[in-house]
Amino acid sequence: MTLTDVDLTHLRRTVELAREALDDGDEPYGSVLVDAAGQVRFEDRNRVKDGDETRHPEFEIARWSASHLTLHERAASTVYTSGEHCPMCAAAHAWVGLGRIVYVASAQQGADWRAEWGIPAGPVAVLPITVVAPGIPVEGPVPELVDEVRELQRRRFGA
Template identity: 65%
Template sequence: MNSTDRQHLRRCVDLAREALEAGDEPFGSLLVDPQGQVRFEDRNRVAGGDATRHPEFAIARWAAEHLSVEERAHSTVYTSGEHCPMCAAAHGWVGLGRIVYASSSEQLGGWLGEWQVAPAPIAPLPIQTIVPSAEVEGPVEEFADEIRELHRRLYGK
């Protein structure tokens, strides 16, 4: 974890805030190529009723269409929250490289439990349970309070 990683995570948290302000769940993600260029960024877009419109899933689709197998393998996905199982599977299927996340599924589950919010309809499995070979870094504690606050606002707690 270095200053560049933290800079990219900061953008992810900003995208998560944009998502929340647009009426979506607070998640944001970036795809960064091996040269350090941001190739794709997105935020959560589930408010329209399609629960699969996660930014990590959009990144996997975009990468499959626009990057070579080698480019995908050497790229990094940065995200405000650890991939759900659907997004982790998409990541693995298209062969994306390293994943760096600011907050974990375990942290989110703890916050939801504290606020007595029902859990998601799928199990919050760690990325490496879905993609055993994934190179994963996170959570990054310096973002925890800010991300917790975004989720608290989502649930009105």
């Protein structure tokens, strides 16, 4: 895995968005969509606290990009995210034809943290993006930022 300083800058932003979500009483996840020219086109954070568990930022990116970008623009883009896409988000990403994914913490890391803290597993299987959407280039986890994401998740669960 070869990440650039630009990649790390966008990943740091995803952690900021995750922190913003947690501070607002939501689950700590954040994502950024960057086009081939390096321009941030869309960013969001989790918004599931009101009961719609599909309001993940990666899913919102897929929805937004389907309406605002051409198929070529979507394929040339990168989605940066604080946590690896869940199966729902990985499928949405693949269905709309988005490009590369770079994530800070893996879904397996998140599941391991929950187990360590005595938190029950979530309702959806922990599957790597590449199992759900095998054609997408994926990079992660990113050790430089994993501890920050782990701390946000720890705060989320009060562990």
